[in-house]
Amino acid sequence: MTVPFYVAPEQLVKDRAEYARKGIARGRSIVAMEVREGVLLLAENPSRTLTKISEIYDRIAFAGVGKYNEFESLRVAGIRYADIKGYQYGRRDVTAKSLASAFSQTLGNIFVQGPKPFEVEVLVAEVGPTINEDRLFKVTYDGTLYDKRGYTAIGGQADELSEQLGERYQETPALDEALDMAAQAFRQVEERAISGWEAALLEREGPPRRFRRLSSDDLESIADGEEPSENGAGK
């Protein structure tokens, strides 16, 4: 009989976390911000069809970074979870909190029990009738669940982006201000041209389904080409 090598839990967690972080660091980042018009999600994404931001339910959106197949399967599971809950009970009973908690448990279990951890971070955003009722949840590869206020970021440059946004974000901005702010933060952190934007807004008011993708017209103000050069960062 072979005796399996003993690996200390500390070492196991450390190795897995390092592995997951490496994967995530390769992914381009995503920013979420509470704005007056709702909740803005902005991602750097060169692809027009493989999206990172998606509608989950009436007031809830999802964003994921890292390995596409992994966050895509989380997205699909999230939509299923939300639709089943809304069908079984009522549409108002579907909340970002329970969804984020489901992601957290799933990622936590996979981190400890799976053959390898998911190399992803996900963000669950919910727009409320007022800014105080907006919700931003961030779930990391090990299942840790963060409840954020005002703004947050996920992905390889999440900490730097959060720091940049923290310097700029004061009162709740309007949508166009927030777009500028987020785009500047991206450029400051990445120190290069941005390969393409993907953005969506959860609208504070309107019909029951509030998720709206921002078109390239909406994003014209932050498109590359007319970007401000005062950052002075070499690209």
Next chain:
Amino acid sequence: MNSDLFPFGTPFPGAGFTELIRSLDLGPDWTFDAQSVPAGLHTPDATTVLALRYDGGVVMVGDRQATAGYDIAHRHVQKVYPADSYSAVAISGTAGLGRELIRLFKTELEHYEKLEGVRLSLDGKATYLARMVRSQLPLALQGFVVVPLFCGIEPELETSHVFTFDAIGGRYEEQDFGAAGSGSREARSYLRTVYHPDCDQTQAINHSVAALVAAAGQDLATGGPDLRRGIYPNVFTVSAAGVQETDPEIIRAAAEVALEVTR
């Protein structure tokens, strides 16, 4: 990998919301045991609904009455619903089942749209609805018949369509208008005399409200506009602007004109 996520199994093409909840044993069960349905069980029936194509879109109208035998079960029932941004669906027949069918159908369309990132084609939606009706066949044979009516536009092609169905899930596209329910015969007879494919939205709304009045005049189960109680038909239009519920004032005016004419 998927089985580790949530207990949903691996998705396969065409696996919609209904299959998903069935696989979890949460799904609607439309196969009652024949002996379990007592004879003479009167459940509310929803009566007349109709849809009419006009230049640039389609209008869908339903009366508000549900009957159980000779009894008026409900006076304020809604039978016409937006199915998604560019289509609307209405039910006639057993009201309780019909409402559930619509709820499931709406969830199904939304579920597909979110998973795939695009809406189903109008044809695809109609096909799916026909399949749902077909799956209720065992209940229909026991007397719980649900017959929907479906209409909408194909936003990219800018074409409007009306689909009627039969109890076993047959699907028929109508060129001009369609109706379902106990007063549908009368409503169709009326529409045949006034319909013109070039009519505009206002005319289409007036015609369809008048058709309901005509149906109510002949069919006991159809509830016409009730001026005394202030109960008016539900009217939805589907056009390039999406599904819109018609302003109650416009409906009231159309109902008053229609009632005036028939007096």
